[in-house]
Amino acid sequence: MRLVIKYGGTSISATKDIQAIAKQINSLSKKHQIVVVCSATSGTTDDLIEISESIKKENKSKAEQLASKITNRHKQLAKQSIKKSDLQKKLLRKLDEDFSELLALIDGMVLLGEVTARSMDYLISFGERLSIKLISAAINDSGKKSIPLTGKEVGIITDSNFGESKPLMDTTRLRVSKTVDDLFSKKTVPVVGGFAGADQHGHVTTFGRGGSDYSATTIGSCMKADEIWLMSDVDGLMTADPKIVKNAKLLKEVSYIEAVEMAMFGAKQIHPRTFEPLLSKKIPMKIRNSFNVKNEGTLVTVSPSASVKNTVKCVSNVQNNGLIDIRGGSMVGTPGTAAKIFETLAKSGINVMMISQNPSESSITIVVKNTDLDKAVSALEMELLGKIIKKLEITTNVAIIALIGSGMRGTVGVASRVFGAIEKNKINVSMITQGSSELNLAFVVKNSDTSAAVRALHDAFELDKIN
Numbered sequence: 066m067r068l069v070i071k072y073g074g075t076s077i078s079a080t081k082d083i084q085a086i087a088k089q090i091n092s093l094s095k096k097h098q099i100v101v102v103c104s105a106t107s108g109t110t111d112d113l114i115e116i117s118e119s120i121k122k123e124n125k126s127k128a129e130q131l132a133s134k135i136t137n138r139h140k141q142l143a144k145q146s147i148k149k150s151d152l153q154k155k156l157l158r159k160l161d162e163d164f165s166e167l168l169a170l171i172d173g174m175v176l177l178g179e180v181t182a183r184s185m186d187y188l189i190s191f192g193e194r195l196s197i198k199l200i201s202a203a204i205n206d207s208g209k210k211s212i213p214l215t216g217k218e219v220g221i222i223t224d225s226n227f228g229e230s231k232p233l234m235d236t237t238r239l240r241v242s243k244t245v246d247d248l249f250s251k252k253t254v255p256v257v258g259g260f261a262g263a264d265q266h267g268h269v270t271t272f273g274r275g276g277s278d279y280s281a282t283t284i285g286s287c288m289k290a291d292e293i294w295l296m297s298d299v300d301g302l303m304t305a306d307p308k309i310v311k312n313a314k315l316l317k318e319v320s321y322i323e324a325v326e327m328a329m330f331g332a333k334q335i336h337p338r339t340f341e342p343l344l345s346k347k348i349p350m351k352i353r354n355s356f357n358v359k360n361e362g363t364l365v366t367v368s369p370s371a372s373v374k375n376t377v378k379c380v381s382n383v384q385n386n387g388l389i390d391i392r393g394g395s396m397v398g399t400p401g402t403a404a405k406i407f408e409t410l411a412k413s414g415i416n417v418m419m420i421s422q423n424p425s426e427s428s429i430t431i432v433v434k435n436t437d438l439d440k441a442v443s444a445l446e447m448e449l450l451g452k453i454i455k456k457l458e459i460t461t462n463v464a465i466i467a468l469i470g471s472g473m474r475g476t477v478g479v480a481s482r483v484f485g486a487i488e489k490n491k492i493n494v495s496m497i498t499q500g501s502s503e504l505n506l507a508f509v510v511k512n513s514d515t516s517a518a519v520r521a522l523h524d525a526f527e528l529d530k531i532n
């Protein structure tokens with residue numbers, strides 16, 4: 066089989082895990098042709114983002130401190146994970162080269178006094194540049210030939226939408242399939258950095274948080290993979306986040322459409338575009354546990370064979386969002402109001418996660434990520450306040466709770482069960498939406514009510530008894 070196996074940050078951040086993965090790949094590669102895709106080690110992308118915050122605040126020493134924290138983390142993993150001394154020395158040398166480049170980049174950004182979208186992508190792509198070298202060296206150490214490649218080096222070419230780029234699939238297909246086939250013919254396992262590619266001018270671009278999943282499916286589609294495995298620290302897609310619901314159950318099979326909904330509403334932090342490259346080629350995906358490979362995990366396909374009968378399959382949550390209530394009497398009966406609002410937000414590059422309009426048309430409520438809130442509010446204030454908008458009311462730190470399952474379609478009484486359970490727990494709901502596909506029902510609560518709301522719904526729909 067041709068396989069793409071993607072390891073998330075949670076799987077590659079401890080010595081014993083790195084060694085176990087190297088052994089796993091070594092043994093699987095005896096039977097299969099494998100491309101490994103790696104995320105950054107846990108916490109590294111967050112640290113790189115913090116470096117950019119420090120640069121914005123002109124705090125160079127904090128930025129350098131964070132860079133050495135990243136350095137030390139990777140050097141320690143390298144020393145503990147790689148046994149052959151020549152391989153270890155070579156790896157440490159390569160890591161040092163990356164660290165010098167990272168420090169030079171910080172210098173440059175501080176000197177210019179700005180963090181552009183382009184320099185930001187270059188900066189946050191360093192996490193995967195480091196992790197691929199570590200994992201590839203560990204595979205070499207286990208006795209199997211392997212080389213590390215960044216997304217750019219493997220041939221992922223994207224548009225220039227820094228921070229949220231999309232691959233140009235035709236060019237990418239030509240380049241990736243050639244690189245991969247060359248390496249397969251040399252019996253070498255490519256370890257590719259997820260999350261990033263490069264635009265046509267060679268500038269590094271990223272796909273957005275969680276983007277390594279998207280890299281894996283992009284590569285899988287280009288090399289005509291038979292299966293794609295996403296490996297992390299859970300057995301697969303569960304009926305809820307197991308960190309919140311102790312008796313959450315593994316979903317053995319879900320459809321692409323259900324998986325997309327789960328990804329959009331935060332289940333396992335899968336990048337929302339992940340399934341796009343798989344749709345036309347119908348490549349099956351398995352979501353599996355790196356540390357429990359005996360378990361087959363969740364199979365995601367076009368039409369699952371043993372479809373679970375439950376109306377609802379999953380209760381997911383996305384925390385740390387902002388809610389903006391946009392009000393104005395002159396919005397009533399004025400065609401084009403919504404268009405103007407969303408055009409303004411789109412121009413500022415804001416992704417709106419939820420929308421609802423009250424029937425009297427005097428208010429439109431939207432939810433955006435906390436990190437986009439400032440930008441969204443100032444764009445609306447500058448362009449529309451005092452014109453079609455009279456007032457903006459803002460609530461920070463809210464969570465979206467979503468119920469997902471194709472069995473909800475046409476089923477009467479789902480909403481009353483949901484809100485009955487929520488009311489019993491005295492949780493206040495500030496916004497409700499249901500997609501016209503009826504695949505999801507989503508509502509907004511305070512961040513601090515997230516766990517109670519998720520548990521209440523998991524119980525109300527008896528998801529612990531799912532088959």
Ligand SMILES: Nc1ncnc2c1ncn2[C@@H]1O[C@H](COP(=O)(O)OP(=O)(O)O)[C@@H](O)[C@H]1O
Pocket residue numbers: 072073074075076104296297298299301302303304305306307308331332333334335379381
């Ligand atoms: N419905 C769900 N099913 C499985 N895991 C979930 C779900 N919702 C949230 N999670 C969380 O997602 C985490 C894995 O996140 P992810 O970012 O994909 O890991 P990685 O960094 O390995 O890619 C799990 O540890 C789990 O707590």
Ligand SMILES: N[C@@H](CC(=O)OP(=O)(O)O)C(=O)O
Pocket residue numbers: 072073074075104105110111192259260273274275276277278334
């Ligand atoms: N390192 C990136 C990309 C990624 O996909 O990470 P993970 O697979 O660990 O969620 C991030 O933190 O967003």
